[in-house]
Amino acid sequence: MVLQRIIGVLLSVLALVLGLLAATAARAQLTIEIVGGSGSAIPIAIVPFESESNWPLGITGIVGADLARSGLFRLVDGSMTPRPARGEDVRTGDWRARGADAVVVGSMRPQAEGRVEVRFALVDVVKQMQLASMTYTVTPAQFRATAHKIADVIYEKLTGDVGVFSTRIAYITKQGPRFELHVADADGNNPQAVVTSNEPLLSPAWSPDGSRIAYVSLENRKPVIYVQSLDSGRRQVLANFRGSNSAPAWSPDGRKLIVTLSKDGGSQLFLINADGTGVQRLLSSPGIDTEASFAPDGQSVLFTSDRGGTPQIYRLNLASNAVERLSFDGGYNVSPRATPDGKGFVFVRRDGGRFMLGIQDFATRQVQLLTQGPLDESPSVAPNSRLIIYAAQQGGRGILAGISSDGRVKQRLVSPAADVREPAWGPLAR
Amino acid sequence: MRKLIYAALAALILAGCSSTPTQDAAPVEERTPDAGSAAPGTGGASTAGTTTPGISGSALGSGAAAVSPLKDPKSILSQRIVLFDYDSYVVKDQYRQMVEAHAKYLQANRSARVTMHGHTDERGTREYNIALGQRRADAVKKMMLLLGATEMQIETVSFGKEKPRNPASHEAAWADNRRVEIVYVGE
Numbered sequence: 163m164v165l166q167r168i169i170g171v172l173l174s175v176l177a178l179v180l181g182l183l184a185a186t187a188a189r190a191q192l193t194i195e196i197v198g199g200s201g202s203a204i205p206i207a208i209v210p211f212e213s214e215s216n217w218p219l220g221i222t223g224i225v226g227a228d229l230a231r232s233g234l235f236r237l238v239d240g241s242m243t244p245r246p247a248r249g250e251d252v253r254t255g256d257w258r259a260r261g262a263d264a265v266v267v268g269s270m271r272p273q274a275e276g277r278v279e280v281r282f283a284l285v286d287v288v289k290q291m292q293l294a295s296m297t298y299t300v301t302p303a304q305f306r307a308t309a310h311k312i313a314d315v316i317y318e319k320l321t322g323d324v325g326v327f328s329t330r331i332a333y334i335t336k337q338g339p340r341f342e343l344h345v346a347d348a349d350g351n352n353p354q355a356v357v358t359s360n361e362p363l364l365s366p367a368w369s370p371d372g373s374r375i376a377y378v379s380l381e382n383r384k385p386v387i388y389v390q391s392l393d394s395g396r397r398q399v400l401a402n403f404r405g406s407n408s409a410p411a412w413s414p415d416g417r418k419l420i421v422t423l424s425k426d427g428g429s430q431l432f433l434i435n436a437d438g439t440g441v442q443r444l445l446s447s448p449g450i451d452t453e454a455s456f457a458p459d460g461q462s463v464l465f466t467s468d469r470g471g472t473p474q475i476y477r478l479n480l481a482s483n484a485v486e487r488l489s490f491d492g493g494y495n496v497s498p499r500a501t502p503d504g505k506g507f508v509f510v511r512r513d514g515g516r517f518m519l520g521i522q523d524f525a526t527r528q529v530q531l532l533t534q535g536p537l538d539e540s541p542s543v544a545p546n547s548r549l550i551i552y553a554a555q556q557g558g559r560g561i562l563a564g565i566s567s568d569g570r571v572k573q574r575l576v577s578p579a580a581d582v583r584e585p586a587w588g589p590l591a592r
Numbered sequence: 593m594r595k596l597i598y599a600a601l602a603a604l605i606l607a608g609c610s611s612t613p614t615q616d617a618a619p620v621e622e623r624t625p626d627a628g629s630a631a632p633g634t635g636g637a638s639t640a641g642t643t644t645p646g647i648s649g650s651a652l653g654s655g656a657a658a659v660s661p662l663k664d665p666k667s668i669l670s671q672r673i674v675l676f677d678y679d680s681y682v683v684k685d686q687y688r689q690m691v692e693a694h695a696k697y698l699q700a701n702r703s704a705r706v707t708m709h710g711h712t713d714e715r716g717t718r719e720y721n722i723a724l725g726q727r728r729a730d731a732v733k734k735m736m737l738l739l740g741a742t743e744m745q746i747e748t749v750s751f752g753k754e755k756p757r758n759p760a761s762h763e764a765a766w767a768d769n770r771r772v773e774i775v776y777v778g779e
Contacts, residue, residue, distance in 0.1 A: 362754035364718050378722075383707070383775075384749035385722060406726050406750045409719045422723065424748065427730065429723040450723040466720060473720060496720045510717055517717070539717040558761070584718065 192350030192562065192575040192582065203236040204320055207262040210240065211282070212247035212269035217302055221280060224309035225266065228327040228349060229316060232549075233571025238262040249283035249292040257287045264293075264320060266312075277301055280308055284316050293319040306351065324546040330588040331542075331551060332366040332375055333562060335580040342580075343377055345392065348544075348587075350575055356390065357397075366586045367410045367419075369436070375586075376400060376410035376419060387421055389436060400438045411454040411463075412436075420444065420454035420463060431465060431478075445478065445485070455507070457500045464488070464498035464507055475509055475522075488522065491529060495520075497539060501567070503547040508532075508567075510539050519552055521567055532569045542587045543567070551575075551585040661697070662776055668693045672774040674732055675767065678713070681727045683735050691732060694774055695739035702742070705777040708732050710750040711757075713766035718752055725750030732772045 206229060214220045222240070229235035238261055246252045247269045257265050268282030283295040294315050300308050307328065314325030329348045334341060343357035343366055357363060361380040368375055369389075376389045385406045390397035401407040405424035412419050416436065423432050423441075431444040431451045444463075445451055450473070453466040463478045475489040475498045489495035494512035501507060506523040516535030522528065537555040544550070547567060554563045556574070560581040564573035575582070661667040674687045683691065698704050710725030729748035736746060758765035 362751070364752075364754065380751060380754060383709075384747075385751075404747055406722060406748075408722045422719070424726050424730075424750075429726050450720075450727065452723045453717075453719045494716075497717050512716070515715075517715075537715075 192346065192353070192577050203234055204264065205236045205238045205262050206264045206266065206316070206320075207238040207240040207257055207260065208266045209242060209246060209268075211267070211280070212245065214270050216272075217270065217278070217305065219302065219305050221270070221305055221309040221312065222266070222268070224306060224349075225313045225316070228310060228313035231349065231573065232317065233566060233573075234317075234321055240265075248281075249285050249295055252283075252285045252287065254285070254287040254290045263288050264316075266316060268312075273299060278305075280305075280312075282312050284319055306347070310347070310349075323548055324590065326544045326546050326549065326587075326590070328591045329545060330372070332368065332586045332588065333582055334363050334366065334584040335577065335582050336362075336560070337580040343375070345375070345588075356392065356395065364584055365409055366584060367412055368586055368588045369412050370414055370416045370589055372589045372591070374436075376412065378408045378410070389438075398438065400436070401432075401434060401441070403441075409452050409454060411456055413456050414458055414460040420456070420465075422452040422454070431463075445483075453497050455499045458502050458504050464500055466496045466498065475507070488524075488527075497541060499541050499543055501543050501547040502545050505547070508541040508543055508550055510541065519550065519565070521550075530569060532565050532567075533563075538563070540584050542585050544587050545590045549587075551587055553583040553585060662779070669697055674728075674772045674774075676728055676770040676772075678766070678770065681724070681731045683731050688735075691735050692739045695736040695741045698736065698742070698745045699740035702745070704745060706741075706746050707775045707777060708746060708748040709773040709775055710748065711755060711769055711771050711773070712753045713769045714753045714756065714761065715766070716753065718754070721752035722750045723752075725752050728770075728772050732774070 208222050208226045210220070210222050214222060226237050230237050242256065246267045248267060252265050252267060263286070265285045265287055266282060268280065271279045273279050277299050280298045280300060284293045286293050296315060298308050298311070310327040313327040317323065317325035317327065326348060330345055331348055332343060332345050334343055339360050341359045341361065341363045342355040343363050344353045345356055346353040357377065359379060359381050364378045366375050366377040373393065374389050374391050376387060378385050378387055385408045386402045387400040387407045387410050388397045389400045400410065400419065401421050401423060403423050403425035406429070407421060407423055409422040410419050419434055419436060421432055421434055422429050426443070429450045429452050430447065431454055432441050433444050434441045447467060447469045449468040451465055451467045455464045457463065461480055463480060465476055465478065466473050467476050470487065472493045473496050474487055475495050477486045477488055489509065492511050492513055495509055497510040498507045506521060508519060508521050510517055511520050511531065517537050517539055518531055518535040519533040519538050519541050520529050520531045532550070538552055540553040542551050549564055549566055551562055551564045554561055560583040562575040562582050562585050564575065565571065661669045664670060668690055671690045674683060674691065694706070698706060708729035710727070710729030712721040712724050716724065726748060729750055733746045733748045737743065756765070756769040758768045
């Protein structure tokens with residue numbers, strides 16, 4: 163273990179040096195650092211799976227990294243002789259003595275046509291019971307995805323919440339004059355550029371089924387909204403009206419979007435079909451209405467408006483057309499994003515020149531400020547409502563950061579080569 | 593974490609430290625939307641299968657004579673930038689003469705078309721700044737309409753904080769970036 167750690171450090175140094183040498187070659191791969199953790203992290207031991215070392219990319223390392231990154235788990239040394247590979251092999255007393263509350267064991271066996279059978283079991287060594295056991299038959303190319311699935315099962319069994327390790331994120335990178343819209347795994351792996359442009363890109367928004375992304379591009383010397391299929395890479399114009407077209411937000415059923423258009427003067431909210439037809443004005447205000455975000459039930463829409471003199475957050479009831487102001491403290495509350503659990507919304511507040519994230523509960527109207535700025539923006543909430551990813555500034559460049567919705571766990575997602583911004587958390591895999 | 597570093601290391605070694613990024617076998621195409629400004633290093637970027645949006649009116653108004661006053665540095669019409677105070681979209685008096693000159697030009701040249709590009713400084717969120725830049729562009733447009741231009745000659749759009757003139761983060765840079773640029777179509 164010590165040797166492995168030393169090798170790990172050496173590899174990090176080597177990777178850093180190579181990274182500097184090959185700065186121009188560096189892909190916008192994000193690496194994640196955990197900045198703070200939960201005090202009540204669950205101690206868990208992950209035993210390397212039987213025969214795992216026969217494959218270059220293992221599984222348990224990824225499972226452990228996922229769980230540790232959530233801040234809700236603390237990894238306990240998983241080496242043990244003899245090494246248990248099945249739930250019934252776990253001697254709970256040994257693991258209790260080591261301080262673990264749960265143990266993950268498993269095995270990997272070659273099957274026909276290069277496929278591999280991956281088995282795992284999760285054992286609660288305090289209650290002395292097996293909580294889960296699963297078998298997956300996959301190709302080595304699917305190891306990473308399989309590891310995320312296993313981490314999701316463990317997370318769900320031990321926390322009661324849905325795991326989001328199998329989800330994807332989208333974000334924009336800026337490297338020199340070049341802008342790219344990337345889609346990557348939630349842990350920053352497998353980044354793929356799906357749009358490349360020499361003009362700014364912003365406001366990526368996932369369709370609820372994860373098959374398409376809407377975004378704003380300035381490539382035509384004005385903001386135009388596109389919807390792009392992730393399978394085919396094809397895109398179509400959603401809105402290119404006279405004036406500016408921006409701030410796309412999908413309805414929960416994926417059939418419509420709300421967008422901000424200036425075609426009739428000012429910046430106003432419009433409903434539009436996902437194929438760009440049927441544009442229909444939602445509201446009329448003398449000021450700015452923008453940054454729509456559907457409530458998860460599709461019945462109401464949060465948005466930013468300066469109709470009261472300063473930018474504040476409002477809610478539009480789509481059935482009654484009634485508008486209600488939701489934010490009251492401070493002179494600048496913008497970018498509302500409804501949380502998928504329907505309980506409230508995340509937003510950006512300006513306070514004393516700093517832009518910080520807050521979360522507000524619908525029922526109590528209670529606000530909790532989550533970050534300190536100085537320039538935090540573009541919050542996007544994970545499908546389980548437990549984590550928020552957002553854009554921040556560090557040392558004069560854009561990075562992505564994550565924070566748990568209780569404010570306790572913080573992460574930084576750092577790219578070696580580019581400014582990173584405008585994160586959007588994709589939906590749960592179906 | 594170590595696996596991640598391994599992967600990064602492997603990718604770097606595979607890339608041979610060359611300056612050519614490795615291409616993913618991505619199921620989505622990597623594309624450069626504007627063929628006229630193809631990004632370096634992605635010679636294979638294509639626009640296949642995508643629609644090119646028609647920009648209304650883009651073919652008009654380029655028929656100005658070689659001695660266009662728009663290009664003459666001695667003409668007030670060569671001045672194109674209106675600067676704004678923080679959080680403000682009021683067109684200051686110092687720009688009135690310039691805005692009026694453009695309005696009169698549009699009045700005299702009814703086929704001329706102009707686009708107002710609204711911009712903000714870097715403070716504030718991206719989408720809200722798109723709306724603020726739009727409001728600045730609309731303010732200049734409104735003044736021009738009062739001074740003789742017609743509605744159909746002027747399109748207002750916003751770039752928010754996305755295209756600063758000065759990318760620095762201090763008061764002087766911010767003051768330069770809070771602006772409306774007057775751009776004649778066809779220029």
